[in-house]
Amino acid sequence: MTVLQRERARxxxxxxxxxxxxxxxxxxxxxxxxxxxxxLVTLAGTALTDLMPGSPASIILxxxxxxxxxxxxxxxxxxxxxxxxxxxxxxxxxxxxDLGVSIQSNQxxxxxxxxxxxxxxxxxxxxxxxxxxIAIPAAVYAASRENSMFDRIVSGLASGFMSxxxxxxxxxxxxxxxxxxxxxPVAGWAPLSSGLAENLHFVFVPVLALALGEFxxxxxxLRSDVISTLREDFVQTATVRGMPRGYILRRHVLRxxxxxxxxxxxxxxxxxxxxSVVVESLFALPGLGSLALQSIPAKDIPMIQGIVVLVAVTxxxxxxxxxxTYALLDPRMRRI
Amino acid sequence: MSDVLLxxxxxxxxxxxxxxxxxxxxGVDLTVRRGEIVGLVGESGSGxxxxxxxxxxxxxxxxxxxxxxxxxxxxxESVKPETARGIRGRRIGIVFQDPMMALNPVVPIGRQxxxxxxxxxxxxxxxxxxEAVELLSQVGIPDAASRLRHYPHQFSxxxxxxxxxxxxxxxxxxxxIADEATTALDVTVQRQILDLLSRLALERSLxxxxxxxxxSVIAGRTHTTAVMxxxxxxxxxxxxxxxxxxxxxxxxxxLEAIPRIDAPPHSRLTAIPGNPPDLSRLGxxxxxxxxxxxxxxxxxxVVPPVTHPVADRTLRCYHPVxxxxxxxxxx
Amino acid sequence: MTVTLEDPATRPxxxxxxxxxxxxxxxxxxxxxxxIALLTLLALVADLLPIPAIDEPVGGPSIPPxxxxxxxxxTDAIGRDIASRLIHGVRIxxxxxxxxxxxxxxxxxxLGLLAAYTRGAVERIINVLTDTVLxxxxxxxxxxxxxxxxxxxxxxxxxxxxLFVPPFVRLTRAAxxxxxxxxxxxxxxxxxxxxxxxxxxxxxxxxxxxxxxxSVVVVALIIVIEGSLSFLGVGVxxxxxxxxxxxxxxxxxxxxxxxxVIAPSLMIFLTVFAFNTIGDHLRRRIATGGEx
Numbered sequence: 001m002t003v004l005q006r007e008r009a010r011x012x013x014x015x016x017x018x019x020x021x022x023x024x025x026x027x028x029x030x031x032x033x034x035x036x037x038x039x040l041v042t043l044a045g046t047a048l049t050d051l052m053p054g055s056p057a058s059i060i061l062x063x064x065x066x067x068x069x070x071x072x073x074x075x076x077x078x079x080x081x082x083x084x085x086x087x088x089x090x091x092x093x094x095x096x097x098d099l100g101v102s103i104q105s106n107q108x109x110x111x112x113x114x115x116x117x118x119x120x121x122x123x124x125x126x127x128x129x130x131x132x133x134i135a136i137p138a139a140v141y142a143a144s145r146e147n148s149m150f151d152r153i154v155s156g157l158a159s160g161f162m163s164x165x166x167x168x169x170x171x172x173x174x175x176x177x178x179x180x181x182x183x184x185p186v187a188g189w190a191p192l193s194s195g196l197a198e199n200l201h202f203v204f205v206p207v208l209a210l211a212l213g214e215f216x217x218x219x220x221x222l223r224s225d226v227i228s229t230l231r232e233d234f235v236q237t238a239t240v241r242g243m244p245r246g247y248i249l250r251r252h253v254l255r256x257x258x259x260x261x262x263x264x265x266x267x268x269x270x271x272x273x274x275x276s277v278v279v280e281s282l283f284a285l286p287g288l289g290s291l292a293l294q295s296i297p298a299k300d301i302p303m304i305q306g307i308v309v310l311v312a313v314t315x316x317x318x319x320x321x322x323x324x325t326y327a328l329l330d331p332r333m334r335r336i
Numbered sequence: 337m338s339d340v341l342l343x344x345x346x347x348x349x350x351x352x353x354x355x356x357x358x359x360x361x362x363g364v365d366l367t368v369r370r371g372e373i374v375g376l377v378g379e380s381g382s383g384x385x386x387x388x389x390x391x392x393x394x395x396x397x398x399x400x401x402x403x404x405x406x407x408x409x410x411x412x413e414s415v416k417p418e419t420a421r422g423i424r425g426r427r428i429g430i431v432f433q434d435p436m437m438a439l440n441p442v443v444p445i446g447r448q449x450x451x452x453x454x455x456x457x458x459x460x461x462x463x464x465x466x467e468a469v470e471l472l473s474q475v476g477i478p479d480a481a482s483r484l485r486h487y488p489h490q491f492s493x494x495x496x497x498x499x500x501x502x503x504x505x506x507x508x509x510x511x512x513i514a515d516e517a518t519t520a521l522d523v524t525v526q527r528q529i530l531d532l533l534s535r536l537a538l539e540r541s542l543x544x545x546x547x548x549x550x551x552s553v554i555a556g557r558t559h560t561t562a563v564m565x566x567x568x569x570x571x572x573x574x575x576x577x578x579x580x581x582x583x584x585x586x587x588x589x590x591l592e593a594i595p596r597i598d599a600p601p602h603s604r605l606t607a608i609p610g611n612p613p614d615l616s617r618l619g620x621x622x623x624x625x626x627x628x629x630x631x632x633x634x635x636x637x638v639v640p641p642v643t644h645p646v647a648d649r650t651l652r653c654y655h656p657v658x659x660x661x662x663x664x665x666x667x
Numbered sequence: 668m669t670v671t672l673e674d675p676a677t678r679p680x681x682x683x684x685x686x687x688x689x690x691x692x693x694x695x696x697x698x699x700x701x702x703i704a705l706l707t708l709l710a711l712v713a714d715l716l717p718i719p720a721i722d723e724p725v726g727g728p729s730i731p732p733x734x735x736x737x738x739x740x741x742t743d744a745i746g747r748d749i750a751s752r753l754i755h756g757v758r759i760x761x762x763x764x765x766x767x768x769x770x771x772x773x774x775x776x777x778l779g780l781l782a783a784y785t786r787g788a789v790e791r792i793i794n795v796l797t798d799t800v801l802x803x804x805x806x807x808x809x810x811x812x813x814x815x816x817x818x819x820x821x822x823x824x825x826x827x828x829x830l831f832v833p834p835f836v837r838l839t840r841a842a843x844x845x846x847x848x849x850x851x852x853x854x855x856x857x858x859x860x861x862x863x864x865x866x867x868x869x870x871x872x873x874x875x876x877x878x879x880x881x882s883v884v885v886v887a888l889i890i891v892i893e894g895s896l897s898f899l900g901v902g903v904x905x906x907x908x909x910x911x912x913x914x915x916x917x918x919x920x921x922x923x924x925x926x927x928v929i930a931p932s933l934m935i936f937l938t939v940f941a942f943n944t945i946g947d948h949l950r951r952r953i954a955t956g957g958e959x
Contacts, residue, residue, distance in 0.1 A: 033795060040799040052815040059815070159947075163940035165891040167898040167911065168932045171918045175928075179921050233437035240392040241452040241503070242425015251451070256442045274804035278895050282918075292807065296814045296901060308811045312802040319802075331442055331487040 034320050038313060042094070045309040046087045049079060049301060060103060060299045077302070099309075100302035104295065109306040112291065117310075119189065119287035122203060123279065124272045127210035128265065134211065135218035140249055142219075143226035155223070162216035166275045170209040170282045177205050187284040206279040213275060214268055221264055225257040232256075259330055266322040270315045341543045342368040342391070342511055347403035349386050349567075351396050360386040360399070362567040362623075362639065365650075368511065368543050373534075375554030375575060376547045377590075378564030387564070388515045388547050392430050393421060408510065426456040429504030431533075433516035435496035439488040445499050446484030453506045464506070471502040475532060494525035501532065505540075512537065512544045518553065530557060551594060555579060560648075563587050566623025568639065573649030583645060583656040585630045622653070630655040696948040699941035706938060710758045718751040722906040729924045743913070743927055744920060752908035753934055759909045760938060763823050763893040764886040770828025772882050775835025780866050780874075782836065783843035790840075797833040805830045805892055813901040820903060823896070827889050838881055842874035880949035887942035894935055910935050 049056045057073035058065065074080045077100075078089060093099070099109040142151040161169075178186035184205045190198040229235065230253060238248045277289030284290070288307055295303040349361040361383045368374050378384045386396075393412075395401050405412045407427060412420040432438040440448060449471065450464035459467075465484065472480035475498040488496055497517065504512055514533055518526040534557050537544045548554055554561055554575065562572035563584065571584035582588040592606040610627035621636035622628070628635070632655055640652040709716075719725045724746030725738060732741040732749065740750040778797075782790040805827065812818075812826055846852060847870070855869050896902030897911030905912065910931040917927030 033791075033798070036795045037798045037802060040795065041802050044799065044803075048811055048815060051812070056815075159943065160940070163887070163943050164932075164936050165894050165911075165939070167895055167914065168935060171914060171921070171928055171932070174918070175921045175925060232440075233432060233434065234440040236394055237430075237432065237438045237500075237503075238440075238451075239421075240389075240394050240424065240428075240430055241507075242422050242456050243451060244455070247451075247455070251447075252440050252443060256440070270802070270804045274806035277806055277810065278899065281899055292810050293899060293901075296810060299814060301814060304811045304814050308803065308807060311804065311807055315804070316798075316802045331489070 030320075030323070034316070037316055041312045041316060042091065042309050043083075043087055045305045045312075046090050047083055048305060048308070050083060055079060056299075056301055060301070094309075099306045102295075102300055102303045104298040104300040104303065109302050112303065113288070113306055113310055116286060116288045116291045118192075119285055120273065120276050120280070120289060122192075123206060123210065123276050123285070123287060124269065126203065126207045127214060127272055127276075128269065130207055130211035131215040131218055131268075132265065135215045135222060136254075139219045139222035140226055140254060143223045143230065144245065144249055146227055151223075154219070158216040158219045161212055162220075164213070166209055166213040167278045167282065169212050170206070170279055173205050173209050173212075174282070187282075189283075189285045202283075202285075206283045206285060209279055209282075210272055210275050214272060217264065217268065218261060222257060222261050225260060226253055229253045229257045255329070259326070262322060262326075262329065266319050269318055270311075273311050273315070339369050340367055341370045341372075341408055342366070343404075343406040344387070344391060345404045345406075347387060347390055347401070347405075349383070349390060349395065349399055349401045351399045359567050360396075361390065361401075361403075364403070364564075364567075364569055365642065366562060366569065368545060370510070370543055371537075371541045372560065373537055373544045373546065373558045375558035375561040376545055376564060377549065377551060377554050377561060379549055382564040383567040384547050384549075384564045385515055386567075388430070388513050388545065391545070392428055392513060393424050422456060425452055426507050427509050428511045428513065429507065429509040430513040430515060431497070431500050431504050431517040434520045435493065435500045436488065438500050439496065441488055444485045444487055445491075449484075449499070449503050449506050452503070456507050468502065468506065471505055472499070474536070475499075475502045475505075476528075477502075493521055494528065497521060497525075497529055498532070501529075501536070505536070508540075510543060512542050513547065514544065515547045516549070517546075519548070519550075526553075533557075551590065563590070568623065568652060569650065570624065570652050571650065573646070577646070577649065581658075583649070583651050583658060584624075584653050585628045585655075585657055586624045588657050589629070630657070692948065695944055699944040699948075702937060702941045703945070706757045706761060709754050710761050713754050713758055716754065718754060719748045721747065721752050721755045721908050723747065729920070729927070731924070732926055732930070740930060741926060744916065744924070749927075749930055752913060753910070753930060756908045756910045756913065756931065756934065757938075759820060759903055759907060760890045760893060760935075762820055763827065763903075764890040764942075766820075766824040767827035767831060767889050768882050768886045770824065771831035771835055771885065772878065774828070775832040776839045776871070776878060778832065779836040779839025780843055780870060783840045783847060784862070784866060784870070793836060793840075797836050800830060801833045803830070806895055809892070809896055810899070810901060813896075818896070818902060818904065823893060823902065827892060831885055831889065834881070834885070835878065838878055839874060842877055843870050846870055846873050876953045877950075880946055880953060883942055883949060884946035887939045887946070890935070890939055890942070 052059055055070060055074055056077070056079045057070040061069055061073060071080075078086055081089070090100075097110055099113070101107070102109055102112060105112070138154050142148075142154050145151055174186055177184045185202055188202055190202045192199045226249075235248060235252060238252050243252075273288075276287060277292060279285070280287045280289035281293055288311070292304060292307050294300075295307075344364065344366040347361050347364040347366075348359075351358045351360055364383070364387055366374070366376075366387070376384045376387065389395060390401055390403070391405060403413075407423065410423065412423060415423070439445065446465065446468060449468040450461065453459055453464040453467065454461055468484060469480045472483065477483060477495060477498055483491075488499070491499060501517075512533070517533065518529050521529060530553060533544065533546070536542065546554060546558055558575045560573060561575040561578045562569045563578070563586065564570065565586050571578060571582065571587050578587065579591065582591055586608075589606070589608045593608060608627060621638060622631075622640055625631045625635040630653075635654055640654050643651050643653075645651050645656070719738070724742070725748045726736070726742050726746055728742060728744055728746045730736060730738070730741045730746075732739065734741060738748045738750055740748075740753070743749055743752070778793050782793040808830060809818075809823075809826055812822070816822055852865060852869055855865055860869070893902055893909065894911035894914075897909035898915045900912070900915065902911060903909045913931040914928050914935075917924065917931070920927055
């Protein structure tokens with residue numbers, strides 16, 4: 001075998017012979033990859049305390065604590081054990097639904113997380129939906145009239161909003177919608193149990209802040225994808241067959257243009273969870289983000305670990321699901 | 337009811353580019369009678385596809401087009417663009433060169449076939465579906481009913497082109513345009529598709545425009561032939577007459593470039609000297625002058641006007657093949 | 668008998684409409700570069716400028732800007748010079764943004780090249796690590812980090828640099844993989860070029876363009892994250908004047924002194940916008956092959 005042949009074989013990454021075998025292997029490979037990532041993500045959560053200068057207990061208890069008290073706390077939380085042992089212990093507990101006890105409040109971490117999670121989820125999901133609801137029609141309309149006044153104005157707005165951090169958008173919205181016009185409350189929260197209208201009244205401005213921060217990414221991506229789909233021959237086919245513009249956009253253009261949008265929306269979920277910290281702090285919403293912020297000064301390490309692991313694992317799983325359902329959206333990815 | 341189905345007059349198309357305007361069509365007239373099969377032949381850049389697209393109402397982005405397209409007595413430029421689009425969609429079907437590009441990869445073929453019928457003819461989805469099954473079996477797709485929900489990538493190249501033919505027929509048009517419909521296919525499949533097109537035209541008494549760069553595609557299957565060069569029709573007439581007695585030097589050169597099976601071994605093929613014209617650099621005169629064996633100084637100032645040397649033929653040439661031969665004999 | 672007059676593969680290329688607004692774009696790009704250059708200059712010479720210290724009152728509290736009394740841009744709630752604090756804020760933003768990006772680029776490019784070049788097990792390990800780091804929203808991980816260590820510019824630079832390694836790994840790997848199949852690499856190999864030579868003299872220079880344009884965008888992203896952290900009170904500790912913490916302290920006085928929020932907001936917006944504009948411009952230039 002010549003050097004050339006060997007290189008070609010290496011680069012072309014020889015395919016397995018059987019189709020089903022290949023499929024099974026790729027599913028197995030993906031599952032293995034997912035497990036490895038989950039293990040590393042949770043391990044990183046446990047390893048957080050190893051970054052501390054000094055033992056966790058001495059930091060939790062402060063400089064005035066006695067050596068005995070420190071040793072006792074380290075032993076109680078297992079901080080004196082080696083990382084691997086701590087991790088296995090944590091994993092064993094986590095599988096049975098036990099993420100430890102909060103140092104700050106002495107409540108089980110899982111219980112507190114479950115209390116706070118709905119608020120953050122509502123914010124994130126509503127923000128994702130609202131930003132898509134703004135971005136999709138705007139992007140399709142702008143793309144179908146490339147370089148029109150509408151396109152130029154909305155594309156300009158999108159580039160502008162892309163450069164405004166969520167906390168700046170939030171503060172400005174508070175000023176305009178809360179302080180100046182008094183249309184919406186400046187801060188605070190009403191749970192769903194006190195009525196949908198009341199709940200939406202409080203949640204609207206924070207959701208709007210998050211959505212305005214997120215829509216430019218969706219808009220720009222979808223607009224450029226729609227523009228390139230519109231140049232496809234099948235659009236011309238549909239046009240000369242007398243199909244109306246709106247029908248072509250809805251039926252022929254939107255779907256093939258939205259594959260990368262869906263991937264990006266899954267990634268945006270992680271960004272929104274993080275952005276939610278800012279919004280929760282600004283509007284004093286009782287979600288995971290403000291919980292994390294409260295836990296920092298109290299050095300509530302089990303709680304912080306719980307939040308980080310919860311968010312990261314959710315993120316990993318959502319992306320895995322999106323990857324797996326990709327085939328449902330693109331028939332070319334389905335094998336007969 | 338008049339005998340003429342489609343009449344194109346003075347079709348022009350200019351496409352602005354960085355190097356100046358490209359004149360893709362420089363004033364073309366074309367008439368298609370009911371049930372007539374017209375061959376449109378020419379090399380790359382001769383404007384034959386631009387003409388086909390102009391007839392169905394498509395154009396390159398930024399292109400300026402003018403000219404009259406009259407379909408069955410109705411001037412399509414005088415009605416609202418929306419109405420014209422509806423009329424074209426209903427009465428003209430077109431099959432493009434590459435079926436993979438012309439079909440939407442993520443829409444089942446059933447919907448792609450039926451959508452135009454539902455929209456243009458106002459029939460129900462169920463009716464359209466039943467018709468689509470019928471059409472698919474007509475174009476030779478086995479097991480048609482179950483294939484409606486399949487996607488284009490699940491068909492072979494030849495079957496895919498049959499699907500686009502079914503699409504073109506879904507509105508039961510009067511005119512079918514096959515724009516290089518077999519160029520992208522395997523040679524063995526090409527023939528089947530051509531036979532299918534001829535059979536369909538006959539069965540449905542369709543008028544058809546066959547656009548091709550391949551003379552053999554045109555030769556045995558068309559009633560009349562129009563030869564295009566540099567954005568104009570240089571010669572047209574009944575296919576047999578044009579092929580037997582070409583009058584334009586370009587047509588003659590084309591026919592001489594065909595390898596003949598009855599020619600003696602080792603005989604040389606005649607190639608047309610020079611290259612196809614650069615449409616952005618066309619002078620004012622005959623576009624073929626630079627490559628023409630008969631070219632004279634008077635070919636250069638003005639494009640030759642359309643003449644009718646014989647009743648049903650047209651010619652745009654100052655020095656046609658025969659007259660040149662006569663002129664040489666005379667002195 | 669078949670006469671082929673045209674090769675179907677060489678259909679005339681679709682005429683693309685000449686791009687409009689190129690002039691506006693070019694002017695925008697030049698303004699963005701000028702703004703970043705000005706900020707860089709300010710950051711470098713901030714200590715030499717005849718401006719008041721960042722943590723000492725220079726007049727009454729909350730003097731509005733351009734009021735004629737007090738400093739040009741007014742004073743904040745405890746009488747400190749806003750202009751001076753904004754200028755020192757540039758330092759923090761640029762140091763964190765550029766510093767972290769530099770780390771991310773160097774580490775990410777090395778790992779990406781390694782993954783593309785070795786394939787196999789090494790590539791798989793790099794992929795798992797990349798995906799793991801990507802699963803943590805940066806802001807959240809930094810909050811967790813703030814629990815265990817006291818933040819500061821160096822901590823932020825290292826942590827953010829680490830968090831932004833994965834995108835560069837992916838970008839480099841993809842770019843390098845597309846290069847690896849090309850003939851010039853095969854030619855270099857068969858001429859006996861060493862691994863290092865192929866990696867750094869052949870692969871890297873040919874994969875670097877998308878990396879450069881993306882790194883400019885990452886600087887903007889990191890500036891936003893630093894601002895968010897400082898806004899939340901867990902970024903660079905007071906009295907260092909990060910733009911984010913200036914906005915946070917100004918937001919309680921929105922009705923009486925909105926300029927306390929508007930001035931640092933404008934600085935963040937203009938800076939992030941400038942970096943995004945430059946990044947977009949570079950990306951477009953690569954896409955159109957040199958012209959913009």
